[in-house]
Amino acid sequence: xxxxxxxxxxxxxxxxxxxxxxxxxxxxxxxxxxxxxxxxxxxxxxxxxxxxxxxxxxxxxxxxxxxxxxxxxxxxxxxxxxxxxxxxxxxxxxxxxxxxxxxxxxxxxxxxxxxxxxxxxxxxxxxxxxxxxxxxxxxxxxxxxxxxxxxxxxxxxxxxxxxxxxxxxxxxxxxxxxxxxxxxxxxxxxxxxxxxxxxxxxxxxxxxxxxxxxxxxxxxxxxxxxxxxxxxxxxxxxxxxxxxxxxxxxxxxxxxxxxxxxxxx
Amino acid sequence: xxxxxxxxxxxxxxxxxxxxxxxxxxxxxxxxxxxxxxxxxxxxxxxxxxxxxxxxxxxxxxxxxxxxxxxxxxxxxxxxxxxxxxxxxxxxxxxxxxxxxxxxxxxxxxxxxxxxxxxxxxxxxxxxxxxxxxxxxxxxxxxxxxxxxxxxxxxxxxxxxxxxxxxxxxxxxxxxxxxxxxxxxxxxxxxxxxxxxxxxxxxxxxxxxxxxxxxxxxxxxxxxxxxxxxxxxxxxxxxxxxxxxxxxxxxxxxxxxxxxxxxxxxxxxxxxxxxxxxxxxxxxxxxxxxxxxxxxxxxxxxxxxxxxxxxxxxxxxxxxxxxxxxxx
Numbered sequence: 075x076x077x078x079x080x081x082x083x084x085x086x087x088x089x090x091x092x093x094x095x096x097x098x099x100x101x102x103x104x105x106x107x108x109x110x111x112x113x114x115x116x117x118x119x120x121x122x123x124x125x126x127x128x129x130x131x132x133x134x135x136x137x138x139x140x141x142x143x144x145x146x147x148x149x150x151x152x153x154x155x156x157x158x159x160x161x162x163x164x165x166x167x168x169x170x171x172x173x174x175x176x177x178x179x180x181x182x183x184x185x186x187x188x189x190x191x192x193x194x195x196x197x198x199x200x201x202x203x204x205x206x207x208x209x210x211x212x213x214x215x216x217x218x219x220x221x222x223x224x225x226x227x228x229x230x231x232x233x234x235x236x237x238x239x240x241x242x243x244x245x246x247x248x249x250x251x252x253x254x255x256x257x258x259x260x261x262x263x264x265x266x267x268x269x270x271x272x273x274x275x276x277x278x279x280x281x282x283x284x285x286x287x288x289x290x291x292x293x294x295x296x297x298x299x300x301x302x303x304x305x306x307x308x309x310x311x312x313x314x315x316x317x318x319x320x321x322x323x324x325x326x327x328x329x330x331x332x333x334x335x336x337x338x339x
Numbered sequence: 340x341x342x343x344x345x346x347x348x349x350x351x352x353x354x355x356x357x358x359x360x361x362x363x364x365x366x367x368x369x370x371x372x373x374x375x376x377x378x379x380x381x382x383x384x385x386x387x388x389x390x391x392x393x394x395x396x397x398x399x400x401x402x403x404x405x406x407x408x409x410x411x412x413x414x415x416x417x418x419x420x421x422x423x424x425x426x427x428x429x430x431x432x433x434x435x436x437x438x439x440x441x442x443x444x445x446x447x448x449x450x451x452x453x454x455x456x457x458x459x460x461x462x463x464x465x466x467x468x469x470x471x472x473x474x475x476x477x478x479x480x481x482x483x484x485x486x487x488x489x490x491x492x493x494x495x496x497x498x499x500x501x502x503x504x505x506x507x508x509x510x511x512x513x514x515x516x517x518x519x520x521x522x523x524x525x526x527x528x529x530x531x532x533x534x535x536x537x538x539x540x541x542x543x544x545x546x547x548x549x550x551x552x553x554x555x556x557x558x559x560x561x562x563x564x565x566x567x568x569x570x571x572x573x574x575x576x577x578x579x580x581x582x583x584x585x586x587x588x589x590x591x592x593x594x595x596x597x598x599x600x601x602x603x604x605x606x607x608x609x610x611x612x613x614x615x616x617x618x619x620x621x622x623x624x625x626x627x628x629x630x631x632x633x634x635x636x637x638x639x640x641x642x643x644x645x646x647x648x649x650x651x652x653x654x655x656x657x658x659x660x661x662x663x664x665x666x667x
Contacts, residue, residue, distance in 0.1 A: 114437045115416065189506045193514055197501045278503035278511075285476055285502065292477020293649055294408065294432045 117296040125297035126304065133286065133305050140282040141309055143199055143271035144264070147206020148313075151214045151263050154207075156256070159218030173219075180212050185273055192278035202274030202282070209270035210263035217259025221252030254328050257321040264313045272306065283309075365398040368573065371414070373407045373424045373554060376602040378525050378611030379446075380423070381591035386580025388594040395572035401598075407479065407554075408432070415439050417559050420566075421573060426555040426661070428479050430644055434654045438560040441661040443574055443630030444637075445581065446553035448618040451480050453487070454528050454541035455512060455519040462540060464491035464547065471499045473508040473517035479551075480521040486647040487549045509534070524618075525611035533607050552632060552640045553618070555661075563665070570665045574630065578667055581629040585619065588612040630666055637661050 083089055099119050105111065106118050113121065126133070162169045184205055191201035225248045233243045275284025283306050290299035321328075372380055383401055386392055392399040404410040407424035414422040415437040426441045433439050453472065455461050461470065464487075474481045488494065501517055503510075509530055511517035520527060528539035544550070556577060563570055584591035592608040602608065623633045637657040644650040 112415075112436055114412070114432055114435050189504070189510055192503060192507050193510045193516075196516060197503070197511075276504060278501070278507040280476065280500065280502035288475075288477040290477070291408065292479075292482065294435060 114294060114296065117300055121297040122300040126301040129298060129301065133302060136281060136283050136286050137305050137309055140271050140275065140284065143202035143274065143282065144206050144267045144309065144313065146199065146203035147270055148210055148264050148267040150203065150207040151210040151267065155211050155214030156218050159215045160222065163219045163222035176212065176215060184208050184270060188273055188277040197278050201278060202271050205274035206267040206270035210267035213259045213262040213266065217255045218252065221255030222248060225251045253325045257317065261314055261317050264317055265310045268306065268310045268313065365393065365396050366569065367398045367400065368421065369400045369402055369419045370421045370423060371402045371410045371419045372404045373410050375403045376595065376599055378608045379554060379615050381595040381608065381612050382581045382584035384595040384598050385584050385591035386576055389583065391576040391579045395576045397573060397576060411439060411557065414557055414559055420558065420562050422557045423554060424557055425479050425553055426557065427551040427553065427640055427644060429557050430641060430660050431648055431650055433660055434650045439557050440560055440563065441555045441557050442570055442665045443577065444552050444555040444632035444661065445630060446618045447621045447624060447632050447636055449545045449550045449553050450523040450525060450618055451483060451544040452524045452541035453519050453521050454539050457538040457540040459518055461519060464493055464542065467493060467519065468497045470518040471501060473501050473503060473511045473520040475504055475508060476502045482648050483544065483549060483551060484521060486643060487544050487547060490548045525614040529607045529611045533604055550639065551643060552636055574665045575667045578628050578630055585616050588616065631663055632661065
């Protein structure tokens with residue numbers, strides 16, 4: 075029997091998170107009504123929606139600024155992260171010198187050093203890109219190292235026995251096997267890069283969603299603040315999906331992308 | 340052997356209760372400040388050291404804050420009974436329904452100013468033209484800045500603006516990325532002078548007709564209804580504390596440094612406190628004890644906030660936002 079249109083809607087993969095969000099919105103509204111939460115502590119969902127509709131041109135413009143900084147930081151994470159991870163994965167010496175330092179640097183809170191970037195690089199997009207880079211860099215390195223270290227040694231031996239060159243082994247065996255791990259790291263990295271860009275904006279910027287959040291905070295305009303947070307999350311989601319699409323194109327054979335198939339009756 | 344045990348426990352309890360009654364049980368009260376410690380807060384420490392609060396039966400716990408906004412919200416949520424925060428900011432949030440009120444205005448003249456190093460020779464508003472001003476978006480000064488510009492005939496296009504948080508503003512002026520920053524006359528200029536040993540010249544908003552009431556003690560309306568005696572006792576002790584600090588700023592700073600040695604440099608704090616004491620009164624309250632603000636001052640501030648601060652037109656009367664009834 076062919077499923078009806080609403081059955082197809084219900085079972086479509088994208089409809090489930092949307093349904094969950096709708097349920098959460100209803101619960102949020104009920105909670106405010108039942109517990110009589112005042113609007114200066116938590117805004118009602120309809121106030122947030124109204125703020126969103128009222129300010130969407132401004133929010134859109136500022137979100138583009140934040141997205142540029144995010145993409146800049148993300149690109150730097152890939153450009154520096156992957157070669158560094160390769161060096162760590164293929165050389166014990168490099169690993170013993172570099173890896174502990176990397177882990178140590180991750181514990182430094184970026185909010186604390188972000189003002190220094192403004193001092194060194196001025197007010198502009200560079201401090202934001204650097205903040206995004208510093209946050210998004212580590213997941214890329216760690217996952218790439220894991221990816222290259224978990225290449226099956228038997229496959230490498232097989233390739234060597236067939237007189238493959240190092241480059242051929244890398245391109246045909248190591249890289250494809252490492253890609254699933256690398257993409258996992260890239261997905262985490264891109265969402266962290268958004269956070270980094272906003273941190274950079276809090277510290278020194280007069281544009282971007284971070285700037286809108288500061289203004290909303292200062293005016294106690296909680297609906298606008300929540301609307302800006304929603305936009306920020308959407309940026310993260312869109313970038314995450316973009317990375318996922320690239321992953322599907324590059325490694326369609328991986329287990330995580332095989333669609334579930336429903337058994338026929 | 341065991342028979343005397345209950346008797347021993349009972350008499351120990353009775354002794355303990357008797358001791359507590361003899362000392363006078365002190366109520367633990369938390370005061371949340373508007374920021375990390377700086378000169379403005381010294382009077383509270385003096386009051387605590389000299390026992391003014393203890394004599395009113397209050398065991399005072401002074402907590403640093405993270406901005407007037409969060410402090411006001413903490414009072415509104417009754418997380419703390421008293422807050423020391425910018426009352427103009429409190430009016431904005433009270434106008435949106437927060438049940439808070441000011442029970443005493445400490446700084447009746449505004450400390451807001453635009454300041455830069457003295458060697459840049461920026462002494463009058465006209466000198467701001469062509470310069471770079473560092474502001475923190477969303478904070479109280481950035482909200483009032485357009486009014487200052489209006490009163491002094493400046494336009495936003497007359498100068499460049501860079502935006503950043505508190506630390507970035509200071510860094511910007513120190514490194515020369517900005518010529519001026521918006522700050523308080525006893526806070527940022529002291530920090531700039533400490534860091535660079537160069538004098539700073541602040542242009543006070545109040546000198547150009549922009550006077551918004553500033554820091555004060557705020558409380559939740561329910562606290563005022565349920566525990567009016569506590570509020571009275573707290574304000575009595577605070578009035579004594581601020582009066583004593585006005586007569587002896589050095590002692591107040593020493594009290595603060597004794598409680599928290601990291602509060603700052605002694606000489607800087609004393610200079611800052613002396614600059615603050617000047618702001619305790621306006622001309623019409625010069626003869627009165629501290630905290631007793633004039634209705635006209637609050638009314639003027641409210642009118643300014645309605646026009647420039649984004650406060651709703653039907654925000655109510657000054658009496659909705661402050662009261663002198665708990666003052667001694």
